[in-house]
Each structure stands twice: as C-alpha cells, then as structure tokens.
Amino acid sequence: MRILHCLSTREFAGTERHLAELSAIQARTHDVTLLLDRNTVDPLTGGDISGFLCPEVKVVRAGVAGYLPALASELRSGRHDIVHTHLGRASARASWLRRAGLAGSVPVVATLHTSYRSRSYGAHDGLVCIASWQQETLPAKQRETSALIPNWTVPPGSTFAARAALRERMRREWEIPDGGVVIGAAGRMVEEKNFGLLIQAWKQAELKPGTRLVMVGDGPERGALQQAAQGRPDIIFTGYRTDMPDLLAAFDAFIVPSRHEPFGLVLLEAMEAGLPVCATAAGGVKDILADAPDCLVAPDSLGALMEGLRRLEGATPRQWDMSRYRIGVAASKVEAFYRRFR
Incomplete structure (x- = not known):
C-alpha cells in the first residue's frame, strides 16, 4: 500500500x-x-x-x-x-x-x-x-x-544495566538523598497540563524531607512555574529532554495533573516503566486507567492532588498489563x- x-x-x-x-x-x-x-x-x-x-x-x-x-x-x-x-x-x-x-x-x-x-x-x-x-x-x-x-508505548530500547546507570547518574545530578523518593511529571509546560496546581499541591502536601518533584519539559509557562517554585530545592526542573522515556528509570512514581489529556502517552510510558501512577480523570486517561480507579483523582482539585502525592510517596513499583498498548x-x-x- x-x-x-x-x-x-x-x-x-x-x-x-x-x-x-x-x-x-x-x-x-x-x-x-x-x-x-x-x-x-x-x-x-x-x-x-x-x-x-x-x-x-x-x-x-x-x-x-x-x-x-x-x-x-x-x-x-x-x-x-x-x-x-x-x-x-x-x-x-x-x-x-x-x-x-x-x-x-x-x-x-x-x-x-x-x-x-x-x-x-x-x-x-x-x-x-x-x-x-x-x-x-x-x-x-x-x-x-x-x-x-x-x-x-514501546518497551525500553536500552538494557536494564543502562537504565540502572542512568537512574544512578540522574539521582546524583539531582542530589537525591539516600532513600529519597522521586515523583516525576513530564509534558509541554502549557496551561492545560496544570503544572501550576501541581506545584501548589506539592507545597501543601507536607511530604517527607527527602522526597523530590522532578518536572521534565519546557514551554511558555516554564518561567512562571519556576517562579512559583522559587526557594524550593525539592522541586527540580530538567528542561526539555531527548532521553524520554528512558529517563523514567530515575523516578519512583509519576503524576499527571492535566485539566485535559487527549490520550495520555506519557502516562503509558510511566506504566511501561513499572511506576505507580496518579492521574486526573480527564480525557483519554480514563480509558488507560479504567481498571485502576484507585489511581485516578478529580481534575483541577488541589486536595485531590495533595492526596495523590501522599499516596505516591509511599507506593511500591507496580506491574501493569500493557498488551493492548x-x-x-x-x-x-x-x-x-x-x-x-x-
């Protein structure tokens, strides 16, 4: 054809x-x-x-x-x-x-x-x-x-050893303390991704001192987001990266705070990496997590995001069935x- x-x-x-x-x-x-x-x-x-x-x-x-x-x-x-x-x-x-x-x-x-x-x-x-x-x-x-x-989603092309090395290198670069939990978020930094509300929820969630939020991506709202996170060394901005989804190996959990996600590809990639996830029940995310309602939270809700962050901080790796994707x-x-x- x-x-x-x-x-x-x-x-x-x-x-x-x-x-x-x-x-x-x-x-x-x-x-x-x-x-x-x-x-x-x-x-x-x-x-x-x-x-x-x-x-x-x-x-x-x-x-x-x-x-x-x-x-x-x-x-x-x-x-x-x-x-x-x-x-x-x-x-x-x-x-x-x-x-x-x-x-x-x-x-x-x-x-x-x-x-x-x-x-x-x-x-x-x-x-x-x-x-x-x-x-x-x-x-x-x-x-x-x-x-x-x-x-x-495509299974990681790199070997387990390569992903382990990337995890060690990035966590050292981000100065993650021993035993520290890294919760990741990624996407184009635009209004509908709702990263501003995520930062607000992070500030009020009262997580453990060693827990870090790593935000991957760039976009027109990045400057305002960094201003909102000023003085918070526990919020790390990586900028635009070309090594996604391999970079997910450096995370312990993943959160999607969007007001609307047409599909939610980055969520799929996080699940492929075996991460526990939390996502707002918006758009295609509801299809992806239809069998895992415990991972969904109400869209545009500060309290729901705070609770989701607390849950992710104590979550363990999760094996997802990715066969249909x-x-x-x-x-x-x-x-x-x-x-x-x-």
Missing part, C-alpha cells in the same frame, strides 16, 4: 513521536511518504521530528509557496493509495482542498490527536479516535466511519482501517 502521512508542525511532542513510530513500522511492508513543512524545528526546544524518522520513510518538504500547494500536488499526484493527516493544520488544508474539488480521488483519513472540529475533519472519509471521549463527541456521520485505536496491535488496526476506504 502507498501511504501518505501529512503533518504541519514545528515541535516534537506526543503527536510527532506517534507519527514517527507509526510510519516506521508501516515502512517495513508499505511504501510510506511523509509531507512536512519546510522547517520543522521547534524554535523553543530545538526538537525536530526529522531526527526520529525511519530512513525507509520518504520525506517531502513543502516549498517556498507553503504547505497547501505541496499538499494539493501530493493529493492529485496518483502516487498514494491513502492519505492520513495529523493535527489541525494539515487536516484543515486537506478538508479545504476536498471541499474545493482540488484533492483528486484518493481517500483521506485523519487521526484525532485532540478534539474534533468540523472545519478540520468534516470532509475526511474516516477518523481514527485515540480515546473513547473523542468518538462519543463525533457527529453521527463521522462516528459511523470512525475507529477507536489507542496510542501505544503495543504498536504492532495498533498498526494492524490502522491498516485494516485504511482498507475500508480503498
């Missing part, structure tokens, strides 16, 4: 990692092309999907005229059997071209990495939902041509979904 993925982005976060991994496994048995912007480097973090792509994936860059003409050319080229868009910018352009009769006859599908918007996805033939809340909010017509295919399972379902429209 000749597959064209379309993504217009200038950052490297969960969606970009999702697409890099999906296109890599598809390229083992299919002809896979990825249409990207001319420049894909995040100006804040330097993150770039280009460095994570499989060599077998053909990359096409938009030219000086922009993404829309490049996408129109690919849609009408006859070189692709299916077109798969990701995120709003690429998806909205594909929808516009279809409504304008400028997209040719190739089937176009999209993965909903966030919320459904008619402007972006209303002209697509089919939609992949990564969480049940998305499918429940689709208009009836789109729901009939949708599929629920969760994201996945394997990339091979998801890739097979995506391929079957494509075939519905050919």
Whole structure:
C-alpha cells in the first residue's frame, strides 16, 4: 500500500513521536511518504521530528509557496493509495482542498490527536479516535466511519544495566538523598497540563524531607512555574529532554495533573516503566486507567492532588498489563482501517 502521512508542525511532542513510530513500522511492508513543512524545528526546544524518522520513510518538504500547494500536488499526484493527516493544520488544508474539488480521488483519513472540529475533519472519509471521549463527541456521520485505536508505548530500547546507570547518574545530578523518593511529571509546560496546581499541591502536601518533584519539559509557562517554585530545592526542573522515556528509570512514581489529556502517552510510558501512577480523570486517561480507579483523582482539585502525592510517596513499583498498548496491535488496526476506504 502507498501511504501518505501529512503533518504541519514545528515541535516534537506526543503527536510527532506517534507519527514517527507509526510510519516506521508501516515502512517495513508499505511504501510510506511523509509531507512536512519546510522547517520543522521547534524554535523553543530545538526538537525536530526529522531526527526520529525511519530512513525507509520518504520525506517531502513543502516549498517556498507553503504547505497547501505541496499538499494539493501530493493529493492529485496518483502516487498514494491513502492519505492520513495529523493535527489541525494539515487536516484543515486537506478538508479545504476536498471541499474545493482540488484533492483528486484518493481517500483521506485523519487521526484525532485532540478534539474534533468540523472545519478540520468534516470532509475526511474516516477518523481514527485515540480515546473513547473523542468518538462519543463525533457527529453521527463521522462516528459511523470512525475507529477507536489507542496510542501505544514501546518497551525500553536500552538494557536494564543502562537504565540502572542512568537512574544512578540522574539521582546524583539531582542530589537525591539516600532513600529519597522521586515523583516525576513530564509534558509541554502549557496551561492545560496544570503544572501550576501541581506545584501548589506539592507545597501543601507536607511530604517527607527527602522526597523530590522532578518536572521534565519546557514551554511558555516554564518561567512562571519556576517562579512559583522559587526557594524550593525539592522541586527540580530538567528542561526539555531527548532521553524520554528512558529517563523514567530515575523516578519512583509519576503524576499527571492535566485539566485535559487527549490520550495520555506519557502516562503509558510511566506504566511501561513499572511506576505507580496518579492521574486526573480527564480525557483519554480514563480509558488507560479504567481498571485502576484507585489511581485516578478529580481534575483541577488541589486536595485531590495533595492526596495523590501522599499516596505516591509511599507506593511500591507496580506491574501493569500493557498488551493492548503495543504498536504492532495498533498498526494492524490502522491498516485494516485504511482498507475500508480503498
């Protein structure tokens, strides 16, 4: 099958990692092309999907005229059997071209990495939902041509010895005392991740002196968050890291305080690492922890986060069943979904 993925982005976060991994496994048995912007480097973090792509994936860059003409050319080229868009910018352009009769006859599908918007996805033939809340909010017509295919996590590529060495090195760098508990949080530092409330809960939870909160990531709110944590050596900011999810080996527990999580990939990665977790019952997190309600807390609740932190401080490693969140399972379902429209 000749597959064209379309993504217009200038950052490297969960969606970009999702697409890099999906296109890599598809390229083992299919002809896979990825249409990207001319420049894909995040100006804040330097993150770039280009460095994570499989060599077998053909990359096409938009030219000086922009993404829309490049996408129109690919849609009408006859070189692709299916077109798969990701995120709003690429998806909205594909929808516009279809409504304008400028997209040719190739089937176009999209993965909903966030919320459904008619402007972006209303002209697509089919939609992949990564969480049940998305499918429940689709208009009836789109729901009939949708599929629920969760994201996945990939088992650590490094050896146990390498992860143990990373754990020792990072805890030494962070000056974690002997017997100290490290609770981690990670993500783009934006309002919906609610890291500000997490810092407030941490200050009031009255945890043991050796317990530390390590916050991984960067974003527009980082300065304000560091200001809120000023004078608290027990709150550590690592900045943007390229060694996730291996870095999770340095943690003893993990917390997700988001107001809303479309899916919750970093939560899956923490569970893959065998960490006890606490997450707000928001979005896709409710699917992931449907069988572990003890790990869920109310969204946007200071008291709930405080209680979650106290529980994590005394928690032990936990073995999670990750079988339904394997990339091979998801890739097979995506391929079957494509075939519905050919």
